[in-house]
Structure formats: C-alpha cells, structure tokens
Amino acid sequence: MLLAFLFSILTATYSLSSTTSVEASGILPEGATHTYERSATTGQKGQMTAGNSTRLYLTGWEGCTIRTVTLSMRSNKSAGAGSLRMRIGNNEVWSIADEPFDSDAWAGQYTTDFVPICKHMQATVDGDIEIVISATENSLYIQSYEIAYEAVVPTCHTVSFVTGLDFQPEPITQTEIGAEIILPAWQDTAIWHFEGWSEREVEEGDSVPSLMQPGTSYLPKKNTRLWAVYSDVDNILPISEMVSGEYVLTMHNDLTTSLSGSGMAMCDAVANKQVALCDISMVALPNGGYDLCSPLEETMVYDITVLSNTTLQMTHLLTNSPIGHEARALSAEPSLWHYKALDDGSFAIYYPYDGQTYALYFNLDVYGNDVVATAVKLNVAQWHKDAIWLFPALYATHTSWPFGKLEGVENIISPDSIGKNAKYIMHFGAYELWINNGQKTLILPH
Helix, strand or coil, rough: CHHHHHHHHEEEEEEEECCCEEEEEECCCCCCEEEEEEECCCCCEEEEECCCCEEEEEECCCCCEEEEEEEEEECCCCCEEEEEEEEEEEEEEEEEEEEEEECCCCCCCCCCCCCCEEEEEEEEEECCEEEEEEEECEEEEEEEEEEEECCCCCEEEEEEECCCCCCCCCCCCCCCCCCEEEEECCCCCCCCCEEEEECCCCCCCCCCCCCCCCCCECCCCCCCCEEEEEEEECCCCCCCCCCCCEEEEEEECHHHHHHCEEEEEEECCCCCCEEEEEEEEEEECCCCCCCCCCCHHHHHEEEECCCCCCEEEECCCCCCEEEEEECCCECCCCCEEEECCCCCCCCEEEEEEEEHHHHHHEEECCCCCCEEEEECCCCCHHHHHCCCCECCCCCCEEEECCCCCCCCEEEEEECCCCCCCCCEEEECCCCCEEECCCEEEECCCC
16 A cells, blocks of 8 residues: 555756756656746856846746655855745645755755755646745755655536626536537627637736637646636638738738737747737637637738739738738838738739749748748739738727626625524625635635
8 A cells, every 4th residue: 555655756856957947857848948047147056146046937837736845056155044935726835934044944064065945835836836946045055856746636527608798608527537628609799799618717908819719629738717818809700802901911811820829929020030929819610711810909000902803912000011022032122012811712812923823821931930021932822811811990899797897796606605604705806705604715717
C-alpha cells in the first residue's frame, strides 16, 4: 500500500538553463506550460540583487494536488535577504516575509552552496501558479524549482454556463471520461445578439477570444464555466461585391488558426515592405464565409477605392498611408491593384510584375518569426479559396453582460429551504454566495 502511495507522487523540475529561461524535466501534467522572468538585466544565472526579483509562472496544472515545493537556493557568503510569495489561482499558499537567508524562514544559514528550501502543502490547483522571489539584500540565487504532486484523477467533468441573464442552459456533464459535449444553443436579447461561447468572461472593451458555436463539440479538461458573448451588431459579414468603402482586411487559413486560434487582420501601414497583423475571431458560417466577432480598432481600418470592376487602390485610414507595391514587395506608394472574387467568396488582391502575379497574402516574415501581410508570388489563375476577406468597418461592442454586470441577484437556488439545514445559493453575476445554517461563503469565479 505504501509503495503504491509513493509511486502516485510525481515530480516536475524547472532548472535555470540561462539568465532568462528554465528547462523543464521530470513528469509534467499534460498541456502544462511555463514562463520564467527576472527583473535584473545583469548578473549571474538565477541571481537576485537587492531590489530585483524572479518569477516562475505555470499553467495547465488544474486538478493536480501539490504536495511539496522545493527550491534549490543559496545566498552570498555572509549576506542575502528577501521575500517569497507563491499563489495558486487567487490563493496564497506559501509566503516568506522579508527575512535574511540565515533565518529559519529560509535556510537558517548563509551559504554559497545550493540548499533545499521546502514547503509541504496539500493544495489542489484551480488556476495558474506563480512563484515570486524578491531580494532586498545582495544576493539570493535560485537554481531550480521542484514540485512533487499527485496527478489529476480521471473523472467526468461538468460544463456550466454564464449568460449574464437570470436564466441559463442546464449544466452538461460528460457521459464518460474523455467524451466531448455538444454546446447548447442560446438566444438574443432585444438589443444584443448572441455570438458564441467563450472560456473567459468578456466585458465591454475587452478583446474577444475565439468563440465556440452552438452545436459544435467541446472537450472539457476540468469542471468548466463557459460565458455567453453578445454583440450589439448583428453579424459583421464579408462583402460579396467589391465597392468603395472602409474595410477590415483579414485572412483565415491553417497558418492563422495555428497562431491565433482563428483569423488575423491587417492593422498598420507598410513598414519594411510588410504590414503588421493582429489576432481576430472569425466564426465560420454554415453556408460559407465568416462572421467577424472582434471589436474594431482604428488601426484595422483601410479605405478601398474601386477604380473599375477589376482594379482598386488601398490606404491605411489612420495614417493616411497608401498600401502599394514596388517590384516584388509592398511599398507605401499609391499603386494600382487588381482583384477578383474566388470560389469561396474571398478576394484575391494582386498585381502583375515581370510576367508573374504577386498577391497580398499573410505569411511568415523573412526571419520566420512573425506572420505579416506581404507580397507573395502566386498563380492567381489557380487560386480558389482562402484569400482576403473584407468586412465593413462597423464598430461593434461585445460583452458577456448585456444588461450590465452585477446589477442584482440573478436567481436563488434553494435545494432545501425547510428546517435548520436550509441551504441557499445566490448568484450575483459571476459570483455565488452560499448560505448554509447561517454560514456565508463567497465563491469566486475561476
């Protein structure tokens, strides 16, 4: 029995591999990611001088139970002090006030040898993990972070829904471990139009994540809350006929999906023969094309002037800078572009040069680091889909709260309202107030 218990404890280690990065080893939770940061711009690997700090940030650990965190640290020979804070989600699970390294809170001695600084706990992860170490006296050093934990026990998960209204779809529980659920339909209000489901809450002015549509499959990896997202504009649809006006120029293909989860849009003037892009949400429509579900920014708007049934000119509206071309590259000079509608409704925007055709296309830059809009040599005659989608520049507002957030108690659930065991669950927007035998507990959203 003891042997089985020991083997149920897994270990993940994050070791400093440079002054700005850590390398993960051991057994990590599936899908776990990590980020390491330091405030100092000089110094040795893992060193924290007075006034500087390091931060390890972990995601993808939800459902695991952390048993022990061990930091491999040292100080200078006769000095070194600082503080530590570790949180899981919104809860602080380990803290050390500003103390010298030779205090009992740290190692109990100054040492230039790396020693273990341990914290035992029984903390089930319900959010991201952050460990921040701050030095107040030269110097503290971190070599590695070791986390002993119990993995998630496979179970069926439940998906609940927040609609911003006083009613919502019933929660859906997986029929078996690993099974997908089908997202439910939802409704518009008199003013707001339902756009889809999101894994995070959207308030007015927030960027809109990629939305999931009713009737599609969703695989929850934990007990999950999905938020309804509404727009005050009913469907921003791409144009089917090229006419002069102000537009958002977008693409949606395998490359943009791999990077943004959906589409991308042009959002600047030409610089260094390319145009910068930003992430947007483009929801596929049943009959083809897309619905643009992201708030419009001024930087995303371009003025299109149609000169004939096959030619046009483009200008970035905010900077009044032409989107043109010169030889095999983009330029900021006024230029004549050709266009034609493709089979899927998108538009090829291109120009001929030296017996070839060069199209406006979203592609990796010359360094392979970023996706940008650039001129790419393409055989336009054989191009049939996934070109430029043009959406009218309509300024839509998106929100998960069509009638305002926390305007009042949405509903009260009373499983047993008779007798001394009465229990109530009161919903205040995203928050739940549990009342049981007079004891009140406020449940915060994950």
